[in-house]
Amino acid sequence: MNQQSKRMIVVLVSICLMFVSLIVYISYFQIFKAEKIKNNSYNKRLWINEESILRGSIIDRNGKILAYSEKQDNLYKRHYNYGSLYSHIIGYSYREYGKTGLELQYNNALLNINENAAINEIKNIVAPSSEGNTLKLTIDHGLQEKARALLKGKKGSIVAMNPKTGEVYAMVSMPDFDVTNLKENWKQIVEDTNSPLLNRATQGLYTPGSVFKVITTMAALETSNLNTKHECTGSTKIDGYVFKDYSGKAHGTLNLEDALVKSCNTYFTEKSLDIGKDKIGSMADKFMINSKIPFDLPTKSSTFPYKENLGKTDIAAASIGQGKVLVTPLNMAMIASGIASGGEIVKPILVKEIISPGGKVVKTNTTQTLSQGTDIFTANETKNMMVEVVKRGTGTGAKINNMRVAGKTGTAENPSGKSHAWFIGFAPADDPKIAVAVVLEEEGSTGGKSAAPIARDIMLYGINNFKD
């Protein structure tokens, strides 16, 4: 073969490579990028049905209307009845700003259209629809309002749910924003360094601090031959790093229950080495840390990277919820629910039913078990310890008269310098009706002092107002 033919082959191969790169790129585009691009609000396909279909309403568990659409001069207009209250749950649907929250996730249901274009086409011929479905939420509007009022002026989140069914009663993330006048405030909302657009309940990753001790406690209960006695002197040195108790107070001789009640750091950091990182890690795994929580809204996964090469200090820090552990408030509410319901973790539900324009229930989201966190014995033992926390420990701020309440406080140190205040718990302890997680971001005070009273009010409201 002469030189020119060789060069021809070089040119041919180059052109072939260009074509192959096109095929690779288009496949990559379709698999990894298409989904996000499709949901851009400039994609007119998202709005094509909007002009001819009356978007469905969104109502709370008692039928209270939270959002609805109405025809105005041949155009459908969306109304949100409660300004900021549902900014992270319902979100919004505007041509200029796109869709978020349930408006985005349940867009097809709200417009009563099918994913598949061909089926839609057939449906339009057989039975053209001009009205979308109604979404019935698990949210209790009264509790939602109460939760937001309790968080007013603070940063943080509250998640309250039914521990047995997974129905979310209230979910608040602060700061929030008013969805009814986005136009005036858009620039301010987007530029706000406190990120009001972020749904902290499902996507905020926080250092849990001592609320994570319930996981360590359960891991300890499932470790046979663990010496549960400990002499607390107020501080301990692990691998050269000193762990201190809150304000350096010595707790004296403790067993596991006392340690949880007093939230003793030195106890858990020292015992964590005997329990081992795999035991704590797999307990965390079973309580949905490190896995994606399936939910009606986008969630971030809590993390505890125990499979990585962790040093003794890292393990000790993790056992008290510091260091490399990060959790979402929703996940913590699920952990409280799991302990409340005998170790079974159920899928959180936000949309209870989809109801057709004719009033027929088209779809019901039923309770589903996600994971068996622990057995009923460990769960009950932990529950009893958590009851003691509220009775005589750090969580007395959550006490309710004549009722056994279970809970755990947390004061999480974090890079900002101001600690997060946490409380997780449920009530009544013997037949739990409501589980709650409260986090006050950069509050600078203890969980017992600031988060526990908020949780108490939420639980009290639930007990007084929910029949089942």
Next chain:
Amino acid sequence: MLRKTTSAKVPRNLLFLFEILALLLLFVYQKDELDKFTFITGIGLILVIYISNFILLKVSTGDNYIFLIVTMLISIGIIMIYRIDPGLGLRQLIWISLSILIFFLTYFILKKIKGWENWIKLYAIGSYTLFLLTFILGSRTKGAINWIRIGRFGFQPAEIIKLLLIFLISAYYTNFEKFKEKKYSSYYLMLVVYSFIGLLFLQKDLGTALIFYLIFIALQYIYEEDRKLILYNIVLFSMGGILGYFMFNHVKIRFETWIDPWKYIDRQGYQITQSLFAIAEGGFFGSGLGLGYPDFIPEVHTDFIFSAICEEMGIFTGIGIIMLFLILVYRGFKIAMNQENQFFKIAALGISILFGIQSFIIFGGVLKMIPLTGITIPFVSYGGTSMLSSFIALGILQVASEELDMEEIKDESTE
């Protein structure tokens, strides 16, 4: 010969089947306004394609697959164009029929007349004349002056200059031994090609300028003996590109919208983002013919036909089209390598590179893989001049696929 005839029949029948199915879908889509019009266009398309394939098999002893590949491409293209706008579909069918006639005409003329390698000056003068005409008579569309209007019909001279350029370079390198005696002759060639590129730049026809350059540098790479010229060529073009970026606003805009079209979504990034929406919506199998919204993309029937095809027929069809071009280019190179006549060898190379480069630039452009430059997909996009020049190029390739210099036959068993 006999074996070849039967083996070309199978794909021809498959093509026939594809057309029937696609047309049936079109009928379903237009169920409300089904009329004679659609019916006639459909029958017309099948007849034109079937008959021309049949005739070609009788007259040409060369490669029969390239025409088959091309008829597959025009079938996909015209069905999509008809779906977007039936009026345009009918006009496209007329252009296709005319272009196929021109294809046969080109084929016979090229075979009849000898001496194509000797008219290098004619090709240069012809090109400059067409450029001059464009500037004098040209009208501005989409920001580029590359149209001449004659009555109701628009005409794009650059489409014809493309072919003249290939002939010019082919004639030069065919007579390379003769030209080499003169000093700096390759520099003169470069000067001529660069003057073309410069003129296209002034017309703001960046896509075609890029095609000219790539054809030139590929042929130069294969045939030029003075290797440092290739280096000059690369350096010069990169410098020109950088200079163009800073000097001409339209170059800068193209580049910026490529980097981040979302930032300019309601302005210059509108078209490309609409294209991305369409491709993203289509998924792997498409929404189905008639069930997408290709008309959301401006200029969908010409530059953005690929996005419309991806939306309604899926990226599997998109990949299919890319692969058809891949085979077409491969057959073109095979033809060039087997051709003993030097002029037609180089011309076949030039045309294969043209098909490859032009389709790549626009596929990559609408996918946002490379900056977008508005050019047509050969054989697929709507456009009269584009279709004509593509079929003339195919005619040249068809001639080149035959054994031309009888006295030089060495090996009977090469095909």
